Amino acid sequence: MNTQDSATLSGSGEQAGTELQTVEVTTGPDPSAAVIWLHGLGADGHDFEPLVPQLSWPGAPAIRFVFPHAPPRPVTVNGGMEMRAWYDIVSLGSGRDHDQKGIAESVNQAAELIRRERQRGIAAERIIIAGFSQGGAIALQLALRYPERLAGLVALSTYLLLEHRLERDANEINRDIPVFVGHGTLDPMVPCQLGEAAARRLEQMGHPVDWHSYSMPHAVCPEEIADLTSWLRDRLI
Numbered sequence: 001m002n003t004q005d006s007a008t009l010s011g012s013g014e015q016a017g018t019e020l021q022t023v024e025v026t027t028g029p030d031p032s033a034a035v036i037w038l039h040g041l042g043a044d045g046h047d048f049e050p051l052v053p054q055l056s057w058p059g060a061p062a063i064r065f066v067f068p069h070a071p072p073r074p075v076t077v078n079g080g081m082e083m084r085a086w087y088d089i090v091s092l093g094s095g096r097d098h099d100q101k102g103i104a105e106s107v108n109q110a111a112e113l114i115r116r117e118r119q120r121g122i123a124a125e126r127i128i129i130a131g132f133s134q135g136g137a138i139a140l141q142l143a144l145r146y147p148e149r150l151a152g153l154v155a156l157s158t159y160l161l162l163e164h165r166l167e168r169d170a171n172e173i174n175r176d177i178p179v180f181v182g183h184g185t186l187d188p189m190v191p192c193q194l195g196e197a198a199a200r201r202l203e204q205m206g207h208p209v210d211w212h213s214y215s216m217p218h219a220v221c222p223e224e225i226a227d228l229t230s231w232l233r234d235r236l237i
Helices: 047-053 100-119 134-145 164-171 192-204 221-234
Strands: 019-025 034-039 063-069 070-074 080-084 127-132 152-156 179-184 207-212
Touching: 034 047, 034 134, 047 063, 047 221, 063 100, 080 164, 080 179, 080 207, 100 127, 100 134, 127 221, 134 152, 134 164, 179 192, 179 221, 192 207, 207 221
Parallel strands: 034 063, 034 127, 127 152, 152 179, 179 207
Antiparallel strands: 019 063, 070 080
């Protein structure tokens, strides 16, 4: 994966960098782990910020949650309206991975956030990449290709992009990282079948996949957050 064009980000709080801005929530001093969480189409980094207090457990280590804002861009499927998006979506069918340039740029930008956490002293194997919907699609692209061993991958209400390149592009060091996949059975935006297909494909590649479906639309629910918290505990204990 080529990540050489990404800009280095630094600082804390509401981050302003050359490429991305981020919101950060740290659950304690001197964090020893990080979760980088990419939001869905039209949302921003504040979207999942309120969930942080629920993603804890007795004896949990201090964790830095990093919520980047996608840059605004026109989105074809929404009539060309400009909104925060990780890449353009031409249609909700086969056009989800049409914008390969935008996909690559966002993967590189998110990869830079991993490197920033490494510079701050967090080991790669203590970093989890997470994403919801469009952000989950980028999280999948990034985690499978990243050249250092990561702690795991969280893919919520999402789908695979560029599946024909998955085997070729996947980095051997992350070929068996654990993956949490959650999806709503009532999702009208990203059909649950796409989440199931992603989970099956990841299992075929050798990933231990923790698959969960919930009676919900394109959203998260308390049951999913509880399951995800248990999964995080096993990864970061």
